[in-house]
Structure formats: C-alpha cells, structure tokens
Amino acid sequence: MLIPISNAPRPYSWGHTDFIADLEGRTPTGDPEAEIWYGDHPGDPSRVTGTDERLDAALARAGERPLPFLLKLLAAGSSLSIQAHPTKAEAVAGFAREEAAGVPRDASDRLYRDDNHKPEIIVALSDEFRALVGIRPVAETRRLLAALGGTPALARLDALLADDDAERGVRAALAWALNDATGDDVAELTAALDAAGGADAAAVGADAAFADEITVLRAAASDFPGDAGLFVALLMNLVTLTRGEALFAPAGVLHAYQSGLGVELMAASDNVLRGGLTPKHVDVPELLRIVDATPGRAPVVEPVVSGDHAVTYDPGVEDFVLTRVELTGSPVSADLRGPAIILATRGEIAVAEREPGRDAVVLAPGQAVYVGGGATGVEMSGTGEAFLAQAGLG
Structure with a gap:
C-alpha cells in the first residue's frame, strides 16, 4: 500500500526563508519556514496528497498501526532552543504526573505531552550544518573561558567547573546559569564575546581555536539578548556537519541546532525540556533532573x-x-x-x-x-x- 503524503512548512521564527523553498524548487515566501513533518503525529499529521485527509485518519481507516517515528525536513536560520528529551521511563512518569494534576496538554508550561521518549538523528542536506550538542570536555571549556577574559561571571563559571568530579561541576554550572545568573552576568558574557570576535580579537587574547564557537555564541547573544541560556550554550560542543554527515541526540543530551538544512528522524513524541535561548517555558528543576551532564565529544553517527x-x-x-x-x-x-x-x-x-x-x-x-x-x-x-x-x- 502506497499513500503519497505532503505537508506545509511550519513557520517557527528560527526557520530559514530559502532552504526548503530551494529544495522544492519554488519561490520563497519571504517568511521563515522551519520544518515539514512527514508522519501521523497528531501535532501536525501529513495530508494524503491531493486531499484534505490526515494521514492518521487514513491509517486508522486502513487498519494500520500508528508510526513509531516522525520524519522531518528541518531548516534552521538561527538557533533553536537548547533542549533535552526524557527517557521512556521518565516520559511515562512525567506524563502520568501531569495528567493527574490536570495540566492541559496544550498548556505552555506542559512538559510531557505524551508518554514516549524522543531520541533523534539529523543528517545534513546543506553543505554546512551547525549544531550545539552535548557537553564539551571541561578542560576545553575552561580554555575557552580563559580566552574570553576574567570577568566575574566567567570566573564564577570556571570555579564551578574546577570540581574534581567533572559531571558534578557541570551540573553546578548548569544550575548556576539557569537559576542564579543575572542580566548583568549575561551582559558581561555578551561583551566578552563581542571583544573576542571583533577586529581587536588578538589584543584581548582570544584563542583562534574557538573562533567558530565565538561566532555562534555571538549570534545567539544577538538573537536572544539577556537570555541566561547563553551560559549553557557556552558549555556545549559545537559541531559542523557537511552534507551527508549525521548527529544523534539520545535521551538527556542537550542540543540546539544552529543553522542549515537537514533530514531529521525521531521517535514519535513531543516531549521537550528546554534549557534556554527561547522565550518558551524553562522548568529548571525538571531539566536538571533528566539532563545528561557527562562531558565528552558530540555523538556523531557514522553511516x-x-x-x-x-x-x-x-x-x-x-x-x-x-x-x-x-x-x-x-x-x-x-x-x-x-x-x-x-x-x-x-x-x-x-x-x-x-x-x-x-x-x-x-x-x-x-x-x-x-x-x-x-x-x-x-x-x-x-x-x-x-x-x-x-x-x-x-
């Protein structure tokens, strides 16, 4: 049985104006086009091509089971929110807890909209696809902090990361960033990034090895002024994929796609715990409970x-x-x-x-x-x- 399907791009603000239109061979609308969903997920099910029938309804009518995955085209023109997803057990417990509490499933502060986990993989279609994924090795982050200069906020972050237990230090740094960092602290970091990425970068001692990280962080600071998630982004691996290369984000791993076009495949879920660079709800205690704070290299998938x-x-x-x-x-x-x-x-x-x-x-x-x-x-x-x-x- 073959059912041709299609869907309309979702107009999230972080979407790119041209990527999807160029792939489809049409004139861009001028508005951001972020994602196209291919599947039967009730959040935005595909339509049977040439009709208004939803794929989930067509599958139910044909006696087909719901799909365990959701396929997407994703076009990022600016940073997505920093986020992590729960394990299956965490999703089951969280969904039951919010159902029992009577939190509407479409509420802006709802965390668990279903009882499934959401591992995801993305394969780059553009020549370059940038993403922040996972926690960078602590020694490298401390080198980046040194390159940015000794502001009080960065010194505080460095002191937390100096813990002999690297994971404990990262958790403390995340907790400080999301609970205690002030607007002045974010302004200090933004100024340090501007100085390190400007024409006088050599004069302020910026480390050339982190030039790409500084560029991405400056863009995030511009797109999300005053957002303490900038400190979270500062802790994360920057990965640049070329066409055909892929990243995997398992449960608990922080990630935030930055720019580029890709094919994304995930478990059929809409459970997201955000960690900054977003105007949306951030539940810090729940994020810290489910997050994987283990430092290491980004989880690249070899085809x-x-x-x-x-x-x-x-x-x-x-x-x-x-x-x-x-x-x-x-x-x-x-x-x-x-x-x-x-x-x-x-x-x-x-x-x-x-x-x-x-x-x-x-x-x-x-x-x-x-x-x-x-x-x-x-x-x-x-x-x-x-x-x-x-x-x-x-």
Missing part, C-alpha cells in the same frame, strides 16, 4: 554502506533507522521491516512496492510516500536522492 547506492544511519534505537539512497538511473531495491516513509530530497524518484505489477508513486523534492499494508520491500528508480525511514532493530 554504514548498505548497498551499492545506499548508506544507513543506525543509532541503535528500536524506534527508527534512516537510509539515504543515491539513484543514478538503475533501480534500487530495499527491504522493509514494517511501515516506512520515503522522502525525496533531490531529482525525481519513483517508488513502487517490490511485488511485480504494482503502480509507482513519483516524488519530487519535498514529497514523500507512506509504505504500509504489509509490504516487505520497495523498488526505487529515477535519478536523485531519497531517504527511507522505518522502525529500527533496537
């Missing part, structure tokens, strides 16, 4: 070759696995373990169930198709690129 024309990004979760297929004119066959979504991102792609005689759905960039009804495989043909999302092996 594995899974055929002559395909690579697979498998973060090892049961909810999803993502495969990128390059089509050069010859058909490519792919096995399925259950329902799947195939999204075209370049060229023109024809998708058919592998059984002979089945009709094909032709996809242009930004268009997708749901594959279900017990199909065990698909055949893709044409010239271009497609992403295949399906349940993972765990």
